[in-house]
Structure formats: C-alpha cells, structure tokens
Amino acid sequence: MVTMTQQLPQAEVPFDVRTKHFHWDSFFFAGLTGAATYLILAILGVILGVVIFNGWSSFTWRFLTGGTERDIFSVENAGIYPMIIGTTARVILMTLFVVPVGVVTAVYLTEYAHSTSVFTRIIRGAVNNLAGVPSIVFGLFGAGFFISFVGHGMDSVLHPGDARGVWGRPAIIWASMTLAVMTLPVVIVATEEALRVIPQGLREASLALGATKLETIIKIVLPQALPGILTGAILAVGRAAGEVAPILFTGAAYYMRSLPHSVTDQFMDLGYHVYTLSTQSPNIEKTRPILYATVLALLALTLTLNIVAIVIRSRMRAKMRLL
Amino acid sequence: MQSDPKSKRSIGWMGLARGHKARPVEWISEKLIFLVSLSAIVTVFLIFVFVAREAFPIVFGTVNNQVTQKVIPAADFDKLSPEELQHYLGLSPSEFAQKSKDTLTLLMELKEEAAKEATKDKDAAVNTVSWRYILKPYQWSDYDKPEYIWQPVSQISKFNIVPLLIGSLKVTIIALLFSVPLALGAAIYVSQLAKPRVKEIVKPAIELLSGIPSVVLGFFGLIIMASVLQSLFGYQSRLNAFVAGIALGLAVIPVVFSIAEDALTSVPRSYVQAALALGSTRWEAAWKVVLPAAIPGVFAAVVLGFGRAVGETMVVLMASGNASIMSGNLFDSARTITATIAAEMAEAVAGGPHYRMLFLIGALLFVITFMSNLAGDLVMHRLKGRLEGRR
Numbered sequence: 001m002v003t004m005t006q007q008l009p010q011a012e013v014p015f016d017v018r019t020k021h022f023h024w025d026s027f028f029f030a031g032l033t034g035a036a037t038y039l040i041l042a043i044l045g046v047i048l049g050v051v052i053f054n055g056w057s058s059f060t061w062r063f064l065t066g067g068t069e070r071d072i073f074s075v076e077n078a079g080i081y082p083m084i085i086g087t088t089a090r091v092i093l094m095t096l097f098v099v100p101v102g103v104v105t106a107v108y109l110t111e112y113a114h115s116t117s118v119f120t121r122i123i124r125g126a127v128n129n130l131a132g133v134p135s136i137v138f139g140l141f142g143a144g145f146f147i148s149f150v151g152h153g154m155d156s157v158l159h160p161g162d163a164r165g166v167w168g169r170p171a172i173i174w175a176s177m178t179l180a181v182m183t184l185p186v187v188i189v190a191t192e193e194a195l196r197v198i199p200q201g202l203r204e205a206s207l208a209l210g211a212t213k214l215e216t217i218i219k220i221v222l223p224q225a226l227p228g229i230l231t232g233a234i235l236a237v238g239r240a241a242g243e244v245a246p247i248l249f250t251g252a253a254y255y256m257r258s259l260p261h262s263v264t265d266q267f268m269d270l271g272y273h274v275y276t277l278s279t280q281s282p283n284i285e286k287t288r289p290i291l292y293a294t295v296l297a298l299l300a301l302t303l304t305l306n307i308v309a310i311v312i313r314s315r316m317r318a319k320m321r322l323l
Numbered sequence: 324m325q326s327d328p329k330s331k332r333s334i335g336w337m338g339l340a341r342g343h344k345a346r347p348v349e350w351i352s353e354k355l356i357f358l359v360s361l362s363a364i365v366t367v368f369l370i371f372v373f374v375a376r377e378a379f380p381i382v383f384g385t386v387n388n389q390v391t392q393k394v395i396p397a398a399d400f401d402k403l404s405p406e407e408l409q410h411y412l413g414l415s416p417s418e419f420a421q422k423s424k425d426t427l428t429l430l431m432e433l434k435e436e437a438a439k440e441a442t443k444d445k446d447a448a449v450n451t452v453s454w455r456y457i458l459k460p461y462q463w464s465d466y467d468k469p470e471y472i473w474q475p476v477s478q479i480s481k482f483n484i485v486p487l488l489i490g491s492l493k494v495t496i497i498a499l500l501f502s503v504p505l506a507l508g509a510a511i512y513v514s515q516l517a518k519p520r521v522k523e524i525v526k527p528a529i530e531l532l533s534g535i536p537s538v539v540l541g542f543f544g545l546i547i548m549a550s551v552l553q554s555l556f557g558y559q560s561r562l563n564a565f566v567a568g569i570a571l572g573l574a575v576i577p578v579v580f581s582i583a584e585d586a587l588t589s590v591p592r593s594y595v596q597a598a599l600a601l602g603s604t605r606w607e608a609a610w611k612v613v614l615p616a617a618i619p620g621v622f623a624a625v626v627l628g629f630g631r632a633v634g635e636t637m638v639v640l641m642a643s644g645n646a647s648i649m650s651g652n653l654f655d656s657a658r659t660i661t662a663t664i665a666a667e668m669a670e671a672v673a674g675g676p677h678y679r680m681l682f683l684i685g686a687l688l689f690v691i692t693f694m695s696n697l698a699g700d701l702v703m704h705r706l707k708g709r710l711e712g713r714r
Contacts, residue, residue, distance in 0.1 A: 026606040030516040036508030037517075037525055040576055044532045047543055047573075101362050108360035112353060125700065126363040132627065132696035133367075133689065134634025135537075136661045137374060139668075140685040145373040148673070152421050168421075181366050188363070214349050242536020245636035245661075249668050271538045278542050279641060291546070295539055306534035310527050 055292035078290045085259050086267030091237050093176035099233050102187025110195040131185035135245040142178030142250035173263035175251030183236035194228020197320040227316040231309045238305035244271040270298045377682035387450045388676040418674045446479040452676045473647040475677045482680045486647040490657035497568025498575050498632040506579035514587040515609035533577030541641030544570030562644035564657035571638045579628040586620020589710050619706040626699040630692045636661040660684050
C-alpha cells in the first residue's frame with residue numbers, strides 16, 4: 001500500500017533516462033493540454049484585467065458612498081451606496097436562515113444517520129439535486145411559494161383588511177429566503193467535509209468521560225469544525241452575493257428612493273444594477289465608466305469572499321493532515 | 324458488547340421507554356435534528372410542487388384564453404355573483420379570494436379591450452394555450468405558412484415553446500463544444516501530466532473562475548466579447564447564440580473541470596505505475612489507462628456541465644439577443660427558456676395564461692436539469708465505488 005501513496009517522480013521533460021528515448025507524444029500532448037489550462041487562466045486574467053483597468057478611475061470613495069440621486073445613469077452623480085447596502089442586507093439575512101439549517105443537516109448526516117441507510121441516500125440525493133436546480137427556477141419558486149403562498153397567507157391572517165398587503169409582495173426577506181434555499185447545499189457539503197475529518201478518537205474520548213452524544217457534538221465536534229462551517233458560510237455568501245436570477249421577481253428593485261427600512265421593503269442590488277446598467281442604459285458609451293466601476297465593486301466583493309474561503313479551507317486541510 | 328443480537332434490550336416506541344437511562348433532552352434534540360435534516364428533501368419537493376402548481380391548469384387544459392368570449396362590461400362588476408365572476412375571469416377559488424376588487428375590475432377591463440381589438444380575426448377563436456398550439460406549428464392570419472411562434476405580448480398571444488427549446492439547445496451545445504475540450508484538457512494536464520506545484524495554482528484559479536457571478540460573465544459577453552467576436556468572424560447580428568454560448572462556456576468550464584479532475588485523480592496511482600513499468604509513455608498512461616478507467620466520471624462531468632449550461636440565466640439574457648426565431652444558424656439571435664422567464668415574468672399578470680406558461684417552461688427546465696443531475700450523480704457514485712473497490 002505504501003507504493004500507492006507515493007508520488008510519482010513528476011518529470012517535466014519527457015525523457016526516459018534508461019532507454020535514452022525522448023517521448024515526443026508526451027511532449028506534444030502535455031503542451032496541448034497545458035495550453036488549454038493556461039488559456040483558461042488567461043481568460044480569467046483578461047476578465048479581471050479589463051474590469052480593473054477600465055473601472056479603476058471611476059472607483060472612487062464618492063462613487064461607493066453616493067448614489068441616492070434619482071438618475072442612476074448620470075456619470076457625475078451616480079453611486080452604488082444603496083446597492084451595496086441592499087446586497088449586504090440580503091446576504092446577512094440569508095446567512096441567518098441558511099447556516100443553522102445547513103449545519104444541523106450536516107450534523108445529522110455525519111453524527112446520527114447510518115451512512116448506508118436508504119434515508120441518508122435520499123437526503124444526499126436531494127442535496128445534490130438542489131445544487132443543480134437552475135437559479136431562475138429558484139426565482140419562480142420564490143415567487144410562487146414565498147410571495148404568493150406564504151406571503152399572501154400571512155396577509156390574510158395578519159392584515160385581513162389591507163387590500164395591498166404587507167407580506168405578499170416582493171421583499172428583501174423573500175429574496176433572502178430564496179437565496180438561502182439555493183445555497184443550502186453549499187453549507188451542508190462544506191460542514192460535512194469538516195465533520196468527517198475530525199478524528200473518531202475525539203468523540204470516543206468525550207463519550208468515555210461521560211458526556212452525552214449531544215454534549216459531545218456541541219462542545220467537542222462543532223468547535224473543531226468551526227473553520228469548515230465558516231468556509232461553507234463564506235462560500236454561500238460569495239455565491240449568493242453575485243446571483244441575480246433568483247431575486248429578479250422576489251425583491252430586487254430597479255430604483256428605490258430610500259434605503260430599505262424593514263424586511264418587507266424592496267431593495268436595490270449590486271448584481272441587478274450591473275444588469276440594468278449594461279442593458280437599459282440610454283447611452284452605453286457615456287455610462288461605460290460607472291458600469292465598469294460597478295462590476296469592479298461586485299467582483300471585488302465576491303472574489304474576496306471566495307479567496308478567503310479557499311485560504312481557510314486549505315489551512316484547515318493542511319491542519320487535518322497533521323492530525 | 325452484545326454477543327447475541329436477539330438479547331438487545333427493547334427501548335420502546337422511538338426509544339421512549341429507556342428506563343433510568345432515558346434522557347429526554349437527548350431524545351428531543353435528536354428528533355429535532357432529524358426533522359431539520361429533512362429540509363433538503365422537503366425543499367426539492369416544494370420547488371417542484373409550487374412551480375408545477377401554477378402550470379397545472381395549462382397541463383390539464385383547463386385554461387382558455389380565446390379572445391372571442393361573451394364579454395361582460397366592467398361596469399357590470401356589481402351585478403355578477405362571485406362564482407360567475409370567478410368563472411368569467413378563469414381564476415381558481417384561492418386566486419380569486421386573494422385578488423382585490425380593483426384587480427378584478429382591471430382584469431375585466433383588459434378582457435373587454437382585448438375583445439374590442441380582436442375584430443374579425445379568425446385567430447381570435449383560438450385557445451392558444453392548449454397543447455396543440457404550444458407544440459405544433461400553426462398558420463396564423465397574415466402568415467404564409469404554418470410557423471412556430473412565441474409571441475406572448477400581442478393581440479393574439481402565441482405560446483409555441485419550440486423556438487425556445489431550439490434556442491436553449493443551440494446556446495447549450497455551443498457552450499459545451501467550447502468548454503468541454505478546454506476543461507477536459509486542463510483536467511488531464513493538471514491531474515496527470517503537470518508538476519504538483521502547477522495543481523496548487525491552477526485549482527484555486529479555476530475555483531476563482533467559478534466564483535465570478537454570472538451577471539459579470541454576461542456583462543463581459545455583452546460589452547466586450549460580442550464586439551471582439553464580431554470583428555473576428557464578421558457575422559451580422561452582434562448578439563447571437565454563438566456569443567452567448569462562448570460566454571456561457573466560461574461558466575461551464577469550472578463545473579466540468581472540477582468533476583473530471585476529481586474522477587481522474589481518484590484513479591489509483593498503481594494504474595499509472597503499472598503502465599509506466601510496462602514501457603508506456605506518460606501520455607499513453609494518461610490517455611489509454613487513466614482516461615478509460617475514469618470515463619464514467621468524464622461523462623458525469625459533461626452531463627452536469629449540460630445541466631449548468633441549460634439552466635444559466637443572466638449570461639444568455641444579456642448576450643444572446645433574445646429574438647425567438649426558428650433558425651439553425653448559430654450566428655442568429657436566440658431566445659432561451661431561462662431568458663424568456665427572466666425577461667417576461669415582470670410583465671405577466673399573476674394567474675394569467677402568460678404567467679402560467681412561464682411557470683410551465685420553468686417546470687420543464689426543472690425536470691430537464693433534475694434528470695441530468697440525477698444521471699450525473701449516479702454515474703459518479705458508481706465510478707467512485709468501483710475505483711475504491713467497493714464493487
């Protein structure tokens with residue numbers, strides 16, 4: 001078994017020392033597949049480069065903190081403060097919904113369930129499928145379930161006389177819940193990975209000292225898994241922050257005069273604003289600077305979150321390898 | 324501990340009768356944790372039910388949007404009983420209860436106007452949301468031959484979904500043709516041919532690519548790639564299925580790469596070592612030994628990539644041009660299922676035929692992606708089991 005885990009000597013030059021043969025096929029195809037790899041990296045570089053290069057000059061403090069004026073297309077006055085607030089608020093709300101449910105589900109799957117039972121397989125299948133549902137279908141679900149079913153239902157109980165309704169309209173809370181449903185698999189998968197690598201001995205030691213299963217999970221297992229849970233939460237936030245399709249009909253607004261005051265208000269959103277600026281602008285050449293600056297802000301937000309998650313995860317994996 | 328399985332002490336119904344060892348908090352929390360863990364199953368179920376619920380009346384043919392019906396003027400609103408009104412507007416009882424008086428009057432006025440405008444058009448008597456008109460071509464008045472037409476906002480709304488299916492298919496195929504070779508090449512390179520250090524750079528970078536929001540990829544396709552590709556290939560319409568497909572490919576690459584790379588890496592190293600010991604070159608080992616062993620994983624990667632591509636919204640909404648025309652030409656504008664839902668949902672009256680049609684194509688999309696995800700997951704699961712020697 002030792003040989004299986006050993007790394008093969010990775011020769012960059014495909015040259016067989018014993019037979020003195022140069023392996024032309026390895027040389028050629030390593031070049032070809034390598035070219036594919038570096039082309040992908042180059043595309044990533046071009047996207048980031050173009051956005052940073054064109055957006056940097058308009059990416060000012062005033063741009064980030066202004067923008068409550070009526071004309072969202074004016075290059076001089078436009079800002080993205082309301083969008084940053086809206087996106088942040090919906091993402092924080094979403095985290096409150098998704099992290100508890102995701103973590104508890106992962107705890108059930110790793111600590112309580114039998115890994116071979118039919119039931120566990122069904123839950124896993126559901127999680128996998130949830131991860132593959134198109135984002136626009138989540139948008140339809142949010143409109144059909146949260147707004148027309150739950151929202152209208154709440155209105156008919158809480159505000160029977162109010163014809164316009166309070167809950168049965170697109171709102172920041174429904175957008176957050178839709179996104180929470182969408183990012184549930186991300187949190188579950190990340191937490192499960194973190195729980196799985198915790199040595200069984202830790203649990204056994206805790207149980208042997210007289211702790212109950214619940215105490216073991218709360219005081220021993222979950223604290224150990226904290227980096228993994230954090231990774232999952234950050235990945236979920238990074239994914240949700242840039243999503244536009246699920247919030248199109250569940251809460252995002254084209255323009256709002258004021259910031260959202262309660263969870264039943266609509267909100268302006270960074271990603272939706274990118275869509276608005278690139279497709280609805282009366283003069284695309286003129287509004288180009290603010291478009292690039294808005295994309296830059298969105299990319300900075302989502303990519304920072306992703307990088308933080310990747311770093312935490314790689315550190316966690318390195319630590320777990322030592323255990 | 325227990326040598327004889329039959330001697331296992333009964334702990335009563337759901338573990339209630341555990342005697343002195345009963346721990347109510349433990350018991351309750353275990354059941355609660357179990358209930359919460361059902362959320363994933365419940366959600367998938369709810370998604371299907373609530374998307375399909377809005378589409379059911381069309382599926383079962385109980386919606387009728389013929390323009391020529393007996394028209395009741397909106398002024399007579401008070402003369403109708405609620406049942407008559409509900410039937411006249413074609414609403415279900417729950418929908419009817421949710422709507423305010425103003426909305427109902429508005430719906431009546433809309434009907435009245437539509438009837439006025441549809442003069443002596445023969446199409447006015449057509450129920451365009453029945454299956455015959457959703458799937459088959461029909462010769463509308465002013466057309467020379469039977470055609471497939473999606474045109475929900477017009478005097479006679481036309482809801483043929485075939486152009487949308489063709490649009491989705493075109494864009495998806497281009498995206499896969501662009502992304503699968505690149506992503507597979509990169510997966511083979513990273514897992515088999517490159518130094519380990521390359522892997523440490525490439526894998527996070529491709530993860531970063533998957534972290535780019537689709538609205539940004541759509542922006543990139545619309546603002547930058549559309550012009551660059553047009554000057555390269557010199558086609559006519561600036562936004563088309565080709566541009567959207569390439570931009571969409573950027574969203575598919577990380578999916579295909581990570582699954583294919585995972586499958587290739589999970590092939591035991593001993594396979595490669597055996598191949599090299601028998602005198603094969605490094606490429607022969609990768610191409611003729613590792614790839615065939617991992618081929619179900621590669622298949623799963625492509626299938627899951629297809630699921631991602633067919634369901635992606637913002638990229639195609641922004642870069643495909645959104646004209647619902649029947650054309651096999653890849654350089655023509657295309658309208659996909661997802662973009663149609665995103666673009667038209669805002670203007671569709673809740674509960675109306677258009678609204679229901681959008682939910683119908685949404686349900687169709689859900690079923691398509693559900694099937695492809697299921698297939699991909701099953702194949703990947705089996706492959707892992709086989710390579711790890713469980714089967």
